[in-house]
Amino acid sequence: MTETLAPSLPSLDQVEALVTSRRTSLLCDPDRPVPDELVDRLVELIRWAPNHKRTWPWRVAVVTGEGRARLGEAFAADLEASGRPADDPKVVKNRTKYLRAPLVLVVGAAPHDNELLDAENRYAVAAGIENLLLGARAAGLASFWASPPVCPRPRALAVCGFPADTELVGVVYLGWPIGEPPVPERPPIETNRVT
Numbered sequence: 001m002t003e004t005l006a007p008s009l010p011s012l013d014q015v016e017a018l019v020t021s022r023r024t025s026l027l028c029d030p031d032r033p034v035p036d037e038l039v040d041r042l043v044e045l046i047r048w049a050p051n052h053k054r055t056w057p058w059r060v061a062v063v064t065g066e067g068r069a070r071l072g073e074a075f076a077a078d079l080e081a082s083g084r085p086a087d088d089p090k091v092v093k094n095r096t097k098y099l100r101a102p103l104v105l106v107v108g109a110a111p112h113d114n115e116l117l118d119a120e121n122r123y124a125v126a127a128g129i130e131n132l133l134l135g136a137r138a139a140g141l142a143s144f145w146a147s148p149p150v151c152p153r154p155r156a157l158a159v160c161g162f163p164a165d166t167e168l169v170g171v172v173y174l175g176w177p178i179g180e181p182p183v184p185e186r187p188p189i190e191t192n193r194v195t
């Protein structure tokens, strides 16, 4: 049994439909832009994530057009600076991979001196990204949350206009869908009931 909280809120059935139908997908039209007002609404959802100590840690860059190539070149250069050769497949792929969608959101977290709060800042940003993905789903957009390259990323942070201490949490591709990805099998959650 569920109680109805308020008529304007989606029902649990609707929330379930939204959550379970969200897919990680790059099947999108890279040449069809996502309107700025829609992007702004989706970014707004990030800051409604729960956030311990109200540190408001989110840092967001919306990357479109030529910026996507600049972001890719910067990540590739960061990977090279960390010791990978220029012809390493990861380096080569980073140069062009952000062109696969019309829009890429780079989402980072502010660091914290306290180790627990530093982790909690990243958790809050991760929760914010899920808010954004669900909003994107509701708006009919395809989305794909990817991890940024694993290396120090000073050049990519500079392209994003982020402070150098930013901890990147995700690179999110958004675009209008041109296909449906398969639904991955998910094992059930083993829930322990402790009474």
Ligand SMILES: Cc1cc2nc3c(=O)[nH]c(=O)nc-3n(C[C@H](O)[C@H](O)[C@H](O)COP(=O)(O)O)c2cc1C
Binding pocket: 022, 023, 024, 025, 145, 146, 147, 170, 184
């Ligand atoms: C923190 C995080 C990082 C991810 N990074 C990648 C990635 O680098 N490449 C990728 O293909 N998928 C990435 N994913 C997406 C997962 O592969 C995807 O969620 C999973 O396959 C389940 O599919 P679904 O999202 O459609 O349910 C990432 C997801 C999370 C939460």
